[in-house]
Amino acid sequence: YQRKGKSPLLWLSEKSHFKTGKAIRGGIPLCWPWFGSHPTDDTLPQHGFARTALFEFVSGDELDENTSEIILKLTSSERTLALWPYAFELLLQITVGRELSVALTSQNCGTEPFSISSALHSYFAVSDIRQVSVHGLERATYWDKLTGETKIQQGLLRINEEVDRVYQKTGNTLLLVNKERTIQIVSKGSASAVVWNPWKEKTKGMADMEEAGYKRMLCVETANVLDDAQRVEPGAEHSLELVVSEW
Numbered sequence: 007y008q009r010k011g012k013s014p015l016l017w018l019s020e021k022s023h024f025k026t027g028k029a030i031r032g033g034i035p036l037c038w039p040w041f042g043s044h045p046t047d048d049t050l051p052q053h054g055f056a057r058t059a060l061f062e063f064v065s066g067d068e069l070d071e072n073t074s075e076i077i078l079k080l081t082s083s084e085r086t087l088a089l090w091p092y093a094f095e096l097l098l099q100i101t102v103g104r105e106l107s108v109a110l111t112s113q114n115c116g117t118e119p120f121s122i123s124s125a126l127h128s129y130f131a132v133s134d135i136r137q138v139s140v141h142g143l144e145r146a147t148y149w150d151k152l153t154g155e156t157k158i159q160q161g162l163l164r165i166n167e168e169v170d171r172v173y174q175k176t177g178n179t180l181l182l183v184n185k186e187r188t189i190q191i192v193s194k195g196s197a198s199a200v201v202w203n204p205w206k207e208k209t210k211g212m213a214d215m216e217e218a219g220y221k222r223m224l225c226v227e228t229a230n231v232l233d234d235a236q237r238v239e240p241g242a243e244h245s246l247e248l249v250v251s252e253w
Contacts, residue, residue, distance in 0.1 A: 021219075041053060092118065095115055123231050124246055137185045
């Protein structure tokens, strides 16, 4: 996503794998129907199967002279049922205009309720990770995946080392303040957020990320994770939406 005359808001690794079945390192991968490792079987795909699945085109439209929309869908199949035994339809609605909107709607098409944890795993482009601050998480409780501890955010979040955190009971608006611009991140259907940067050492072991890539990206993810996981009853649906704009 890139506004006219502006640099891209989303970051993409120059070494990302563009192959069927491989996750793309950058953009907004879809973590669904679980986030991270599967809760009971770590042999199943990390972050679920949606981010490496082929979606079906549903429709595309020009809403006005400045706005375009595309809708894609993923439905349950023999392959997905072998990984996750529920009938579903997953709709992805992307609206591109003066702002970027990405909505992921989970529909329960079966006869049993199911629970999902998910994230719109957005990689935001920054000019220098050491110059970045995230506003809106002050005093929020977070689980630190690196230490296994639960902590409270003190002041603005600044990045000067590896970060992998799940924030709980977050507000719906965060600001990613960079040296030359501010990115506003508005979440809907979400009360949790994930912040991730692999930093120098971990990046060295990532085949799909250039060595200095960590300096130019920060993941601030709109999520339904941990206590914010969602139960979807038969015939019901849940929507997770991200709206991004630039100041």
